[in-house]
Amino acid sequence: AQSVTQLGSHVSVSEGALVLLRCNYSSSVPPYLFWYVQYPNQGLQLLLKYTTGATLVKGINGFEAEFKKSETSFHLTKPSAHMSDAAEYFCAVSVSGANNLFFGTGTRLTVIP
Amino acid sequence: EPEVTQTPSHQVTQMGQEVILRCVPISNHLYFYWYRQILGQKVEFLVSFYNNEISEKSEIFDDQFSVERPDGSNFTLKIRSTKLEDSAMYFCASSEGWTSGGYNEQFFGPGTRLTVL
Secondary structure (H helix, E strand, C coil): CCEEECCCCEEEEECCCCEEECCEEECCCCEEEEEEEECCCCCEEEEEEECCCCCEEECHHHCEEEEECCCCEEEEEECCCCHHHCEEEEEEEEECCCCCCEECCCEEEEEEC | CCCCEEECCEEEECCCCCEEEEEECCCCCCEEEEEEECCCCCEEEEEEEECCEEEEECCCCCCCEEEECCCCCCEEEEECCCCHHHCEEEEEEEECCCCCCCCCCEEECCCEEEEEC
């Protein structure tokens, strides 16, 4: 079975500071890993994904994440936070051939001017 | 850009009443999903639907729940007799199908917040 743990339900950073949102997963088979972002009153938007190949993946809006198998982690980072990054971020895991995604509880990112 | 839409954005109902949540998936997509998120908890998979039938469902999706694609555009989730614990945000998603990479990218709607009183 698959599961995801997101450490920190709320993260606050200053504008221009590093963003680090943590995600650890559990999977008995090679996982597919995703980060989704939800802006107020909008749907979950795919930010980036890891399926196979390069373990450092780049997504939209300057975000990137690194798949670390030894640490079972897929942390999301951005070098410099922007006010527009304020949103809820969800980490999710799936496996090949599966219909469903397993989500974490989400992390609300606040960016302080 | 095509997007998944959901109506209503917020639904308030009395316990024991039936509710229908509506979704319009992206037009060329073939797979449809419902997820829910109880406040403060994980987003949980409910059901997936393909070729006019349920392809997978979770333990949450009991006999109180049903899904339907009544026409070529809508995808609905019905809860027959709502309970207090059904209060949650319900997300609809759709996907085109499997990529050569073996994953199935799902596109989500904005959600319907269901409040059961």
